[in-house]
Amino acid sequence: MGGLPVLKFDPLNIQKFSDEALKVIEFITNYYKNVQKYPVRSQVEPGFLQNVYPKTAPLQPTSLETILQEIQNDIIPGITHWQSPNFFAFFPATISNAAFHGEMLCTALNVVGFNWICSPAATELEMIVMDWLAKLFNLPQSFLFAGEGGGVIQGSTSEGLICVLSAARDKALKQFGEDAITKLVVYASDQTHFVVQKAAKLVGIPSKNFRVIPTSLSNQFAVTPKAVEVAVERDVESGLMPFFLCATVGATPSGSTDPIEGLGLLAQKYGLWFHIDAAYAGSALICPELRHYLIGTEHANSISMNLHKWFLTNLDCSGLWVKNRSDLLDTLSMTAEVMRNDASESKNVVDFMDWQIASGRRFRALKLWLVLRRYGVQNLMIHIRSDIELAKHLEALVKSDQRFEVVVPVKFSLVCFRLKPEKQQGEESLKELNWKLMEAVNSSGRAYMTHAVLGDIFVIRCAIGTSLTEEKHVNGLWELIQEKTQLVLKERLVMGN
Amino acid sequence: MGGLPVLKFDPLNIQKFSDEALKVIEFITNYYKNVQKYPVRSQVEPGFLQNVYPKTAPLQPTSLETILQEIQNDIIPGITHWQSPNFFAFFPATISNAAFHGEMLCTALNVVGFNWICSPAATELEMIVMDWLAKLFNLPQSFLFAGEGGGVIQGSTSEGLICVLSAARDKALKQFGEDAITKLVVYASDQTHFVVQKAAKLVGIPSKNFRVIPTSLSNQFAVTPKAVEVAVERDVESGLMPFFLCATVGATPSGSTDPIEGLGLLAQKYGLWFHIDAAYAGSALICPELRHYLIGTEHANSISMNLHKWFLTNLDCSGLWVKNRSDLLDTLSMTAEVMRNDASESKNVVDFMDWQIASGRRFRALKLWLVLRRYGVQNLMIHIRSDIELAKHLEALVKSDQRFEVVVPVKFSLVCFRLKPEKQQGEESLKELNWKLMEAVNSSGRAYMTHAVLGDIFVIRCAIGTSLTEEKHVNGLWELIQEKTQLVLKERLVMGN
Numbered sequence: 001m002g003g004l005p006v007l008k009f010d011p012l013n014i015q016k017f018s019d020e021a022l023k024v025i026e027f028i029t030n031y032y033k034n035v036q037k038y039p040v041r042s043q044v045e046p047g048f049l050q051n052v053y054p055k056t057a058p059l060q061p062t063s064l065e066t067i068l069q070e071i072q073n074d075i076i077p078g079i080t081h082w083q084s085p086n087f088f089a090f091f092p093a094t095i096s097n098a099a100f101h102g103e104m105l106c107t108a109l110n111v112v113g114f115n116w117i118c119s120p121a122a123t124e125l126e127m128i129v130m131d132w133l134a135k136l137f138n139l140p141q142s143f144l145f146a147g148e149g150g151g152v153i154q155g156s157t158s159e160g161l162i163c164v165l166s167a168a169r170d171k172a173l174k175q176f177g178e179d180a181i182t183k184l185v186v187y188a189s190d191q192t193h194f195v196v197q198k199a200a201k202l203v204g205i206p207s208k209n210f211r212v213i214p215t216s217l218s219n220q221f222a223v224t225p226k227a228v229e230v231a232v233e234r235d236v237e238s239g240l241m242p243f244f245l246c247a248t249v250g251a252t253p254s255g256s257t258d259p260i261e262g263l264g265l266l267a268q269k270y271g272l273w274f275h276i277d278a279a280y281a282g283s284a285l286i287c288p289e290l291r292h293y294l295i296g297t298e299h300a301n302s303i304s305m306n307l308h309k310w311f312l313t314n315l316d317c318s319g320l321w322v323k324n325r326s327d328l329l330d331t332l333s334m335t336a337e338v339m340r341n342d343a344s345e346s347k348n349v350v351d352f353m354d355w356q357i358a359s360g361r362r363f364r365a366l367k368l369w370l371v372l373r374r375y376g377v378q379n380l381m382i383h384i385r386s387d388i389e390l391a392k393h394l395e396a397l398v399k400s401d402q403r404f405e406v407v408v409p410v411k412f413s414l415v416c417f418r419l420k421p422e423k424q425q426g427e428e429s430l431k432e433l434n435w436k437l438m439e440a441v442n443s444s445g446r447a448y449m450t451h452a453v454l455g456d457i458f459v460i461r462c463a464i465g466t467s468l469t470e471e472k473h474v475n476g477l478w479e480l481i482q483e484k485t486q487l488v489l490k491e492r493l494v495m496g497n
Numbered sequence: 498m499g500g501l502p503v504l505k506f507d508p509l510n511i512q513k514f515s516d517e518a519l520k521v522i523e524f525i526t527n528y529y530k531n532v533q534k535y536p537v538r539s540q541v542e543p544g545f546l547q548n549v550y551p552k553t554a555p556l557q558p559t560s561l562e563t564i565l566q567e568i569q570n571d572i573i574p575g576i577t578h579w580q581s582p583n584f585f586a587f588f589p590a591t592i593s594n595a596a597f598h599g600e601m602l603c604t605a606l607n608v609v610g611f612n613w614i615c616s617p618a619a620t621e622l623e624m625i626v627m628d629w630l631a632k633l634f635n636l637p638q639s640f641l642f643a644g645e646g647g648g649v650i651q652g653s654t655s656e657g658l659i660c661v662l663s664a665a666r667d668k669a670l671k672q673f674g675e676d677a678i679t680k681l682v683v684y685a686s687d688q689t690h691f692v693v694q695k696a697a698k699l700v701g702i703p704s705k706n707f708r709v710i711p712t713s714l715s716n717q718f719a720v721t722p723k724a725v726e727v728a729v730e731r732d733v734e735s736g737l738m739p740f741f742l743c744a745t746v747g748a749t750p751s752g753s754t755d756p757i758e759g760l761g762l763l764a765q766k767y768g769l770w771f772h773i774d775a776a777y778a779g780s781a782l783i784c785p786e787l788r789h790y791l792i793g794t795e796h797a798n799s800i801s802m803n804l805h806k807w808f809l810t811n812l813d814c815s816g817l818w819v820k821n822r823s824d825l826l827d828t829l830s831m832t833a834e835v836m837r838n839d840a841s842e843s844k845n846v847v848d849f850m851d852w853q854i855a856s857g858r859r860f861r862a863l864k865l866w867l868v869l870r871r872y873g874v875q876n877l878m879i880h881i882r883s884d885i886e887l888a889k890h891l892e893a894l895v896k897s898d899q900r901f902e903v904v905v906p907v908k909f910s911l912v913c914f915r916l917k918p919e920k921q922q923g924e925e926s927l928k929e930l931n932w933k934l935m936e937a938v939n940s941s942g943r944a945y946m947t948h949a950v951l952g953d954i955f956v957i958r959c960a961i962g963t964s965l966t967e968e969k970h971v972n973g974l975w976e977l978i979q980e981k982t983q984l985v986l987k988e989r990l991v992m993g994n
Binding site for chain 1 (some may be wrong): 505506508509510513514515517518519521522523524525526528529530538539541543544545546547550552553554555556557558559564571572573574575577578579580587590591592593594595596597600601603604605606607609612613615616617618619622623624625626628629630632633645652653654655656659663666672676678679685690691692694695696698699700701702704718738749750762803805809811812828829830832833834835836837840845846854855856857859863869870871872873874875877879880883912936947948949950958964965973980
């Protein structure tokens with residue numbers, strides 16, 4: 001083979017691997033040391049990078065040192081710092097040393113685990129940890145691999161929803177015929193994350209067949225089985241086919257939790273697939289004192305939670321458990337000759353590509369396993385409980401200031417409150433005032449919170465619990481809120497409102 | 498807040514971050530140094546881990562050292578080593594130092610970039626690199642952000658397919674009405690990856706409306722526009738509604754490439770959404786001498802390629818480009834109050850959650866950018882070309898042995914061949930013989946190849962190009978194949994076949 005050119009390029013350079021990685025580790029350590037100093041919400045303007053950056057890819061290589069310098073100078077200012085201890089927006093995306101190690105190992109092995117033979121350890125470790133978690137959450141036995149169910153790691157709640165919605169759809173269509181697809185109806189509450197509606201649309205359910213059941217302050221924004229039943233009955237009467245009900249434990253806007261037992265019985269009565277979306281709050285249910293939120297889960301067909309939110313396993317790691325794995329397999333199982341192998345044909349193994357949208361998949365179980373092994377359930381419970389304590393601490397601070405109102409009692413680590421300086425005031429004016437307050441906090445760069453509208457009440461959402469957040473950061477936030485409150489109230493006075 | 502317990506648990510421990518990471522880096526370096534010594538395809542039996550591992554999560558923490566030791570002892574034997582230089586199965590999942598750095602940084606920052614404000618740098622850097630790549634592949638101007646299109650990083654081809662299939666579906670339904678969903682028809686060839694069929698099923702297209710157009714050896718397994726047109730015409734006549742055509746550049750079974758220009762014109766004639774799946778071979782098209790495979794792409798609506806296959810960016814990193822981003826947005830754009838922000842409302846920014854299934858997303862652009870910056874296009878072309886050279890080298894070796902046959906001429910880095918010791922022999926008997934040969938190679942642990950059935954021809958597929966594969970490994974593979982060939986031929990003689 002004398003004609004071949006000498007290979008000049010060595011993309012996976014083992015000799016340099018350790019030294020180079022060390023430089024990146026040093027960069028990351030410095031980042032964490034300094035992250036509190038950066039404005040939490042990025043303060044750049046649209047186009048800040050796009051308008052100044054080269055328009056074509058470089059022909060020549062660049063040194064790692066130069067690149068790291070460029071990340072520091074050009075990229076970091078454009079980062080909204082989700083790892084800042086002063087990040088209180090959306091829900092925190094927690095991380096940990098153990099998860100970081102898991103991610104490094106997953107990246108380095110870079111196995112593509114579509115089926116068992118592609119790396120038996122990747123499949124079996126995932127089955128093991130998903131069973132571990134199912135037991136920690138006290139899920140019914142049927143959700144375990146030893147039962148008829150099992151758990152699988154998805155990239156997102158949305159991907160899991162597409163799997164269960166299409167499985168439920170195909171089950172319904174088998175009964176009613178393919179043409180029935182335009183008559184299938186999904187039920188969820190106004191607190192449900194929009195990804196449920198989006199997933200329903202993606203699997204072909206007409207948008208007009210998505211029912212948003214209203215909730216109210218008087219019921220702490222939980223949906224009532226009665227309200228759902230009224231909607232279901234109305235649809236049945238008009239010749240439609242109810243087939244899917246989604247409940248939420250720890251909704252994004254308010255942290256509300258739906259009554260699982262009541263909804264589950266209702267789902268059973270009408271033959272609906274019952275899914276529980278516990279994206280945010282699910283992780284907390286490893287604590288025995290919180291598990292009551294899942295009472296009634298034996299009536300559910302599936303449950304999902306984003307472990308990458310509160311479970312210290314960085315993005316992405318979303319758990320999905322199903323009661324009958326055959327439901328999933330009936331819709332998702334499909335393969336190619338190139339993947340045919342004795343183990344799969346023996347039916348003695350799990351091929352996780354039959355449990356998800358894609359065929360390829362990363363060895364994400366590794367980081368989940370590392371988090372559980374490295375810290376133990378004991379520490380993970382401390383982690384959850386201390387976040388909830390911090391949220392209750394902030395709730396108490398807010399309550400102690402008569403200008404403020406806590407709109408929904410804190411259940412987990414989300415505090416929904418608003419500034420309400422006078423008793424009689426229109427919602428529109430309060431909304432404007434609270435938006436101003438929130439923006440004053442956020443644009444200061446010293447903290448970042450987001451908002452929600454519950455019914456017609458505009459609330460500031462403070463979601464506590466990044467991996468670096470401590471009591472002093474919550475206290476600092478409250479001081480900042482008070483400082484900005486004085487400012488916006490004074491401004492309002494001047495404006496004559 | 499005297500009542501709060503002292504926080505005893507510190508999940509993101511900055512003090513220990515560097516020392517601990519270093520231990521993992523050392524582990525990984527050793528793994529790469531030894532990876533050639535491990536059996537490429539794992540030799541464990543089903544249940545090897547599941548049957549022996551604790552059935553419940555540990556309450557107590559475990560040290561990093563113990564865990565790394567356990568990975569070495571318990572996990573590594575269950576790994577099929579995709580990073581072994583002797584891995585020739587499926588398609589390689591390449592990795593590089595630069596991508597590893599990118600993944601570490603992405604993990605550490607752990608930003609959830611659903612919209613621009615969540616980290617402007619994450620969005621803008623993705624726009625920049627996707628435009629860079631579009632230019633490198635010589636995609637028409639319309640696929641750039643400066644045009645009406647743009648590119649986005651997906652987790653997999655499948656996710657991208659769900660996006661474009663649902664966008665195409667909704668476009669068609671807008672025209673024909675919602676009830677038409679059961680009449681929509683998708684066209685692909687028998688070389689198309691099954692994920693297209695699966696994605697079509699997931700978005701609600703009835704399975705009976707998926708047309709698999711046969712290909713043949715005489716046409717090197719490319720589909721002909723004529724054959725597609727006959728199928729389309731037949732469907733139109735029966736009152737169905739053709740709406741989606743998928744072409745492949747570098748198909749998984751054979752490496753075949755469909756005629757883009759002819760299929761594109763056909764799609765235009767019948768108003769079909771035309772998608773190009775270049776999952777495997779796409780990355781190679783940065784080399785000017787290969788770009789001719791994309792001639793006609795101006796007729797396409799979308800094109801996808803798995804950069805995590807051949808572009809040195811480890812799993813997951815799948816590029817999707819569309820000609821009209823408004824098509825995607827019409828179906829995928831949906832948001833919640835909690836995400837409302839001034840930048841999004843100004844419409845001056847891209848919110849990538851409107852380009853994908855999920856709302857959350859990792860900062861994957863970072864690793865793609867690092868690969869491009871760190872190596873430069875120059876080195877990336879060397880990387881692609883040397884893999885192709887190695888494949889042609891193996892093709893020559895196979896051709897030089899009269900007992901073998903190269904079934905499809907090598908275009909990229911996939912060699913499809915078979916053992917065919919006598920001229921007149923039935924396909925069934927050849928299939929059995931080649932399966933035996935392949936299994937003899939694979940079960941030796943010294944290399945791993947997979948197979949395909951092209952028409953009725955069983956071929957062994959040798960996909961070249963892991964990041965560590967060099968000429969000596971290809972030569973070693975060929976020696977191994979010859980050694981095992983002697984064995985299976987001798988065995989056959991003894992068995993009297």
